[in-house]
Amino acid sequence: MPPAEQRNNALMTVTNVSSAIDQQPGIVRLGGRARGLSPGIVLAWLVVAFLVISVAWPGLIAREAPLAVDPAHPLQGPSLSHLFGTDQSGRDVFSRVVYGARESLSIGVAATGVGLAIAIVLGFAAGLGGRWADTVISRFLEVLFSFPSLLLALLFVAMFGAGVGSLIIAVGIGSAPGYARMIRGQVIAVRNAPYVEAAKVLGHPPLRIMANSIFPNAMRPLLVLGTLGIGQSIVWASALSFLGLGAAPPAPEWGAMLAAGRDFISSAWWLEFFPGAVIVATALAATALGRHLQRRLEGRLA
Amino acid sequence: MTGPMQHDQDLLTASGQPGKNLLTATDLRVCFGSGPLAREVVAGISFGVRPGECLAIVGQSGSGKSVTARTLIGLTGDGSQVSGRLEFDGHDLATLTERQWRSIRGARIGFILQDALVSLDAVRPVGREIAEPLRLHHYGRAADRRARVIELLRQVGVPEPEMRSRQLPGELSGGLRQRALIATAIALDPQLLIADEPTTALDVTIQAQILGLLEESKRRGRALIVISHDLAVVSRLADRVAVMRDGLIVEQGPTAELLGHPQHPYTQSLLDAIPSAHSRGTHLSDSSGKARAPAVLSARPGGLAAQAPLLVADGLVKRYKGPDGKVRTVVDKVSFELHRGETVGVVGESGSGKTTTGRIVLAVTSPDEGEVRLHGQPWTSLSEGQRRARRQHVGVVYQDPLSSFDPRWTVRRILSDALPAGYANASRAARIRELLHQVGLGDDTLDRRPLLLSGGQRQRVAIARALAPEPEIIVCDEPVSALDVSIQAQVLDLFADLQDELGLSYIFISHDLGVIHHMSDRVVVMTHGRIVEQGDAEAIFRHPAHPYTQRLLASLPQLSLQPELSGREPAYDRSA
Numbered sequence: 010m011p012p013a014e015q016r017n018n019a020l021m022t023v024t025n026v027s028s029a030i031d032q033q034p035g036i037v038r039l040g041g042r043a044r045g046l047s048p049g050i051v052l053a054w055l056v057v058a059f060l061v062i063s064v065a066w067p068g069l070i071a072r073e074a075p076l077a078v079d080p081a082h083p084l085q086g087p088s089l090s091h092l093f094g095t096d097q098s099g100r101d102v103f104s105r106v107v108y109g110a111r112e113s114l115s116i117g118v119a120a121t122g123v124g125l126a127i128a129i130v131l132g133f134a135a136g137l138g139g140r141w142a143d144t145v146i147s148r149f150l151e152v153l154f155s156f157p158s159l160l161l162a163l164l165f166v167a168m169f170g171a172g173v174g175s176l177i178i179a180v181g182i183g184s185a186p187g188y189a190r191m192i193r194g195q196v197i198a199v200r201n202a203p204y205v206e207a208a209k210v211l212g213h214p215p216l217r218i219m220a221n222s223i224f225p226n227a228m229r230p231l232l233v234l235g236t237l238g239i240g241q242s243i244v245w246a247s248a249l250s251f252l253g254l255g256a257a258p259p260a261p262e263w264g265a266m267l268a269a270g271r272d273f274i275s276s277a278w279w280l281e282f283f284p285g286a287v288i289v290a291t292a293l294a295a296t297a298l299g300r301h302l303q304r305r306l307e308g309r310l311a
Numbered sequence: 312m313t314g315p316m317q318h319d320q321d322l323l324t325a326s327g328q329p330g331k332n333l334l335t336a337t338d339l340r341v342c343f344g345s346g347p348l349a350r351e352v353v354a355g356i357s358f359g360v361r362p363g364e365c366l367a368i369v370g371q372s373g374s375g376k377s378v379t380a381r382t383l384i385g386l387t388g389d390g391s392q393v394s395g396r397l398e399f400d401g402h403d404l405a406t407l408t409e410r411q412w413r414s415i416r417g418a419r420i421g422f423i424l425q426d427a428l429v430s431l432d433a434v435r436p437v438g439r440e441i442a443e444p445l446r447l448h449h450y451g452r453a454a455d456r457r458a459r460v461i462e463l464l465r466q467v468g469v470p471e472p473e474m475r476s477r478q479l480p481g482e483l484s485g486g487l488r489q490r491a492l493i494a495t496a497i498a499l500d501p502q503l504l505i506a507d508e509p510t511t512a513l514d515v516t517i518q519a520q521i522l523g524l525l526e527e528s529k530r531r532g533r534a535l536i537v538i539s540h541d542l543a544v545v546s547r548l549a550d551r552v553a554v555m556r557d558g559l560i561v562e563q564g565p566t567a568e569l570l571g572h573p574q575h576p577y578t579q580s581l582l583d584a585i586p587s588a589h590s591r592g593t594h595l596s597d598s599s600g601k602a603r604a605p606a607v608l609s610a611r612p613g614g615l616a617a618q619a620p621l622l623v624a625d626g627l628v629k630r631y632k633g634p635d636g637k638v639r640t641v642v643d644k645v646s647f648e649l650h651r652g653e654t655v656g657v658v659g660e661s662g663s664g665k666t667t668t669g670r671i672v673l674a675v676t677s678p679d680e681g682e683v684r685l686h687g688q689p690w691t692s693l694s695e696g697q698r699r700a701r702r703q704h705v706g707v708v709y710q711d712p713l714s715s716f717d718p719r720w721t722v723r724r725i726l727s728d729a730l731p732a733g734y735a736n737a738s739r740a741a742r743i744r745e746l747l748h749q750v751g752l753g754d755d756t757l758d759r760r761p762l763l764l765s766g767g768q769r770q771r772v773a774i775a776r777a778l779a780p781e782p783e784i785i786v787c788d789e790p791v792s793a794l795d796v797s798i799q800a801q802v803l804d805l806f807a808d809l810q811d812e813l814g815l816s817y818i819f820i821s822h823d824l825g826v827i828h829h830m831s832d833r834v835v836v837m838t839h840g841r842i843v844e845q846g847d848a849e850a851i852f853r854h855p856a857h858p859y860t861q862r863l864l865a866s867l868p869q870l871s872l873q874p875e876l877s878g879r880e881p882a883y884d885r886s887a
Contacts, residue, residue, distance in 0.1 A: 202714065203714045203715040204715050204716055204717045204718075206675055207707065207715045207716075207776070208728070209675065209702075210673055210702060210705070210707045211702065211703075211728075211729050211776075211780060212701075212702030212703050212780065214699060221717075221728065225719060226717065226718070226719065229719075
């Protein structure tokens with residue numbers, strides 16, 4: 010019968026620590042998953058550190074300007090003087106990748122922000138706005154869901170023209186339905202939580218309950234969602250740039266670099282490989298850190 | 312007291328009955344982890360059980376009783392070290408390999424877990440579940456196994472066994488599920504049956520049926536080891552009782568002797584902590600049995616009859632549409648009154664509508680018919696906006712305090728949030744401290760999160776929160792059901808002290824008749840959404856008029872089976 014005791018029992022079986030949980034609550038933390046850093050997480054942090062420096066002080070890492078042309082040395086393979094080789098105009102690919110981080114990452118972060126902002130408005134309206142609002146918004150989200158997200162983004166760019174600004178909004182809109190549905194579920198769960206009822210019984214007005222309890226608790230998973238989403242947004246933004254719908258060449262943007270290198274893929278593999286590898290590494294690092302955060306937060310708050 | 316080893320010698324030799332032990336544990340130790348983190352959870356205990364005998368191991372959560380039970384079936388899990396001797400019918404269980412265990416577990420030692428819903432596979436018909444051990448131990452052909460399953464279900468008293476065996480666990484009631492689990496455990500006719508809290512999740516009438524079933528099993532010559540925190544359950548079933556604390560057996564002996572004349576102070580405190588008729592008007596958690604202010608319990612009802620009631624529930628009806636589209640009436644014409652300073656106990660089994668009634672009083676669920684009036688004014692018929700200003704008069708304490716706290720908040724924030732507007736910063740901090748001290752907590756809890764508090768501490772924080780707006784009424788919905796008996800005693804004492812101090816009125820909802828009898832001035836007995844009986848607590852418990860109340864009281868396991876030994880009177884009149 011008593012759920013608390015059941016939970017304790019479950020905890021006992023899981024952690025094999027069976028005694029005195031009531032008396033020594035600290036054991037709950039000790040008994041959980043070991044909190045050591047796995048090599049994957051360390052690697053992810055290293056990638057993030059590299060990216061942060063690239064965004065903040067690209068000059069520290071890159072020795073050449075991203076747009077500096079050197080017609081004497083086009084399409085040279087990776088070497089000590091050009092770590093990632095050079096492109097058809099003799100520009101240093103490594104420097105372009107480093108300087109490109111600022112553009113690609115800000116597109117990814119901004120797009121995620123746009124997506125979350127749209128999703129928060131829709132999700133909260135659906136979760137708190139009553140049955141009518143919920144039905145309308147949920148059906149609308151389902152319609153959006155029936156399009157692949159990238160197609161949705163493409164549609165937007167096609168309507169409003171190419172460019173970094175519309176790219177950000179496009180990717181944001183493409184990712185919004187997924188977030189919105191998650192936030193709606195979260196809002197509904199929190200709205201019906203016993204602690205919200207307890208606040209109501211204390212006589213708190215609905216706006217206060219919303220601001221103090223519902224909003225912050227429903228937003229809790231968003232930190233993780235957002236981190237996970239940045240990786241995805243970067244991939245999408247790169248894909249759109251690759252299709253020529255985002256940053257215009259010769260701007261050092263990873264997707265655009267991929268597109269420009271396409272013509273030389275059989276002779277100069279490094280033009281495709283290094284920007285591609287950095288996109289993959291960034292997305293993986295964001296995802297790994299997101300999952301790591303998720304585990305830590307769930308361990309603490311569940 | 313004598314040391315555990317010496318006790319063990321007494322136990323093994325000086326037995327009242329003839330016959331050899333089926334299972335003997337000698338200096339059993341279980342240790343989890345290694346190095347500096349190693350914890351000895353069972354610290355050298357010895358006991359034995361004979362065929363046709365029941366040994367009960369009693370203790371609070373964390374005493375090591377459940378680990379002891381798991382050790383007996385070789386399921387202590389990874390990272391545990393078991394040492395000591397564990398002799399079962401001539402084998403030394405401590406030396407068995409996992410493969411050898413499998414031939415003993417289920418076939419010769421059966422095991423019943425606490426919660427049948429979790430233990431049974433949700434997507435497998437119960438008949439298949441029961442047939443599983445038969446199949447694993449190569450019992451006959453498929454048709455024989457089917458016949459055996461039906462026979463087993465009939466044996467454990469499941470009506471319509473053919474139909475039931477095809478149902479999923481979710482389609483069975485709690486009592487039927489527990490029966491199915493017992494059927495699984497006895498499928499291969501094991502010599503020893505181990506039951507870990509076999510009736511904790513069950514209503515009292517179903518509990519009585521399950522206990523009868525286990526008794527029957529014992530009478531057929533099976534040895535039984537029952538793990539429980541409930542001394543009353545144990546006193547009915549067990550021939551001998553071992554009381555565990557911190558991994559040690561502090562006392563063991565024949566049931567009547569141990570419960571009648573407990574030698575160890577811990578056993579005594581466990582017995583004192585049980586709320587019942589005997590404990591009415593006294594403190595449970597200190598052995599002095601200190602009486603509450605005499606004016607409070609005895610003088611109140613008569614003196615208050617003239618006063619207008621604080622709260623009136625008048626003809627409450629609540630209907631819900633079930634998943635099958637059928638409308639069920641969960642609360643049906645419920646009326647009662649609550650006077651200032653009194654406790655109305657609402658008692659009933661699960662599904663009786665008592666929680667819904669409480670929620671209507673709290674005005675978080677609105678009734679379909681009838682209304683609740685507070686101070687003679689409308690309460691449930693108000694709009695939420697009109698009601699909000701008066702909500703401070705009615706507080707709530709839930710069964711599970713943890714989920715009723717915002718998971719991000721510290722105790723300080725929880726209490727601060729509950730204070731009414733108009734406290735300046737300094738007086739706010741002082742008031743929070745005062746509330747904490749009122750519920751017996753220290754300042755060190757202020758900055759902790761409820762997740763890191765113990766169950767008893769959490770419930771104290773919940774009570775402090777309910778007190779913050781200075782309410783007149785607190786609705787308590789099973790507030791002590793999740794707590795161990797001695798913690799429960801402390802929390803019940805706290806409720807009583809606060810009532811004396813602040814003149815609070817309680818609506819106390821519980822399935823536990825002992826708790827209700829201990830706490831209530833008046834009692835409302837509910838079943839199937841209706842009130843079958845209400846009135847003065849003492850009168851109802853002594854002379855129940857309605858057959859349902861009589862059945863409820865008769866099913867209650869009683870602590871003192873042998874009053875001549877224990878010196879106590881039987882609590883309830885069973886002749887009715």
